Amino acid sequence: MSRVYNFSAGPAVLPEEVLLEAQKEMLDYHGCGMSVNEMSHRSKTFDSIIQTAEQDLRDLYNIPDNYKVLFLQGGASQQFAAIPMNLMKNKKAGYVITGQWAKKACQEAAIYGEAVQLASSADKTFSYLPDCSDLPITDDMDYVYICKNNTIYGTHFNTLPNTKGKDLVADVSSCFLSEPEDISKYGIIYGGVQKNVGPAGLVISIIREDLIRDDVLPYTPTMLKFKTQADNGSLYNTPNCWSIYICGLVFKWLKAQGGLAEMQKRNEEKAKVLYDYLDQSKMFKGTVRVEDRSLMNVPFVTDSEELNAKFIKEATAEGLVSLKGHRTVGGMRASIYNAMPKAGVEKLVQFMDQFEKANS
Ligand code: PLP
CATH class of the missing domain: 3.40.640.10 (Type I PLP-dependent aspartate aminotransferase-like (Major domain))
Incomplete structure (x- = not known):
């Protein structure tokens, strides 16, 4: 499996x-x-x-x-x-x-x-x-x-x-x-x-x-x-x-799992991994004003459609799937709901970092 x-x-x-x-x-x-x-x-x-x-x-x-x-x-x-x-x-x-x-x-x-x-x-x-x-x-x-x-x-x-x-x-x-x-x-x-x-x-x-x-x-x-x-x-x-x-x-x-207070804590921790990376990345940018950011859906873009498409393709090959953003925003969107383990977000960030280094 x-x-x-x-x-x-x-x-x-x-x-x-x-x-x-x-x-x-x-x-x-x-x-x-x-x-x-x-x-x-x-x-x-x-x-x-x-x-x-x-x-x-x-x-x-x-x-x-x-x-x-x-x-x-x-x-x-x-x-x-x-x-x-x-x-x-x-x-x-x-x-x-x-x-x-x-x-x-x-x-x-x-x-x-x-x-x-x-x-x-x-x-x-x-x-x-x-x-x-x-x-x-x-x-x-x-x-x-x-x-x-x-x-x-x-x-x-x-x-x-x-x-x-x-x-x-x-x-x-x-x-x-x-x-x-x-x-x-x-x-x-x-x-x-x-x-x-x-x-x-x-x-x-x-x-x-x-x-x-x-x-x-x-x-x-x-x-x-x-x-x-x-x-x-x-x-x-x-x-x-x-x-x-x-x-x-x-x-x-x-x-x-400990109820909703615990889920919120975990969701905050998970989202932080991704937002912290986005905030320092030169290639990937979050699209939302910081104080209004969702813990569940994280849209982000690069400045080129070509790069977005390449990223999505290569991420999919790594087992990181369904990252394409909505057509009105473009780029990527990572939905990191309750059932997404922190390891999944960490793997995504690791891959983004690797991709950024390889394509800069
Ligand atoms: N409201 C929100 C916030 C949604 O994200 C969606 C679906 O993606 C809907 C409503 C529509 O849901 P449904 O497909 O169940 O009608």
Whole structure:
């Protein structure tokens, strides 16, 4: 077996222990004689899987009792519509535009009501976060929306915006469970799991109970009403059983590692290895303003397209894969989620140093 160091932005690397555990249980889950892929979502066995997963997530994030945890489908992108449909009582919300995902969420909300751009960092290709201490939030806004970690551009809100009393809704797809959160600061905190938590096809949304209501926009599909999902324990229809199961294993793994404070510490250590190298390199440059840097997604460039392509090709041959940057930034991007070992980042930096010396 030869595993590579996979720097993909998502779907992304998962803990080896989790994959091996799943492999062990593939044909016979806990003596029931079948795989999780084959069992009814209404069975006692699956009920125990989803309940345990929810409880472990509650423990990890210290989720207050007045928040529901929903296991949903349609990816984070479906939430771009579900959120305004469920929350836009006044048909108006504020969006902070820090990248493509926030922009897409805002564009989707504009189908259902007024989606006001409160601030944007589009002027410098989203390479920084705008000042969010005094946003033009008005009383009639139903919520304020951010994308907490910007997967493509590599920025992360280290300080949450001042929402002037409005509910904060945050997409945490690419920093899910990478750091502790004070859940009470959010109305909704949600993310697609395929980066830091599990296999694609599941989005987990943690929603304060008073935001789960009957009076949603009139044409909201039954499946997109938070109330439908909450009333049915995320089992209104057949959920993504497999992804819920693997996420459950990842939650156990995170607990065994020491929880989210420990993950944050490790993520800081890992990211430092790469950022320290970038800060002294003459060939490779980080693209993000230092104070807004993400611990999860690290974009970097050289000053030549040719060199970028050569680097990516040679890195791949060394088992350092999926390093190509997003087309709007160019260059490279290393996604270093929870399951990326420090040794992977060290090997990357070692290779970058070697490449720099050989090509200067
Ligand atoms: N939000 C963020 C921050 C993302 O990085 C992504 C996907 O890469 C999405 C939303 C879209 O997720 P999905 O493909 O699950 O709809």
